[in-house]
Amino acid sequence: MIWEDLKEELVLTGLEAESSGEVFERLGKTLIKEGYCKDSYIDALKAREKDFPTGVNMAGIGIAIPHTDKSHVHKGAVAIGVLKKPVKFYQMGTIDEVVMARLIFMLAVDDPEEHLVFLQKILQVLQDPETLRGLTECKAKQDVIQIIKDKEQSLS
Incomplete structure (x- = not known):
């Protein structure tokens, strides 16, 4: 189960942000502060998102799953942001299809x-x-x- 180590410190509800960059700043700082990621993590997220968008529309709800190369990560984790209002991301595999994301699952992956x-x-x-x-x-x-x-338990 990847969720067994999910900690309250890595969940931000009622998150206010005007852009994907602000989302990266807020959630990324949480991962850095909690010791999961290096100081380079946020800039790496922003750079990667430009080339490899992470937005996905699922059941009419926009989500984003930003992540970076393992060189910016100390140990694996998932940070979750529930946004007060949707923020623009781009659809995975495109550079121009907009996804208005309400849920962010920010990955800190230390093992490719x-x-x-x-x-x-x-x-x-x-x-x-x-x-x-x-x-x-x-x-x-x-x-x-x-x-x-x-939900994960119901799938097991």
Whole structure:
């Protein structure tokens, strides 16, 4: 289970941001402060996002799954942001298709082979429209964690 180590410190609900860059700053600083990522992490996120967008529309809800190369990571983690209002990202695999993201799953991947596993596990949980809607309505960090763990357990 990739979610078993999900910590409240890595979940930000009611996150206010005007741009993807602000999202990177807020969530990225959390990963840095908690010791998961190096100081270079935020700049690396921004640079990678320009070339490899991370937005995805799922069941009418925009999500983004930004991440970087392992050289900017001390140890693996997932930080989650539930935005107050959607922020513009671009669709994975495009450079011009907009995704208005409400949920951010920021990956700190320290093992390149784990990267695809992380993405698959996240997408597996998020394929359920009810789970997605529930996450966008969460006000409490514990609720975010519980919804994700319950969904993952139901898939096991």
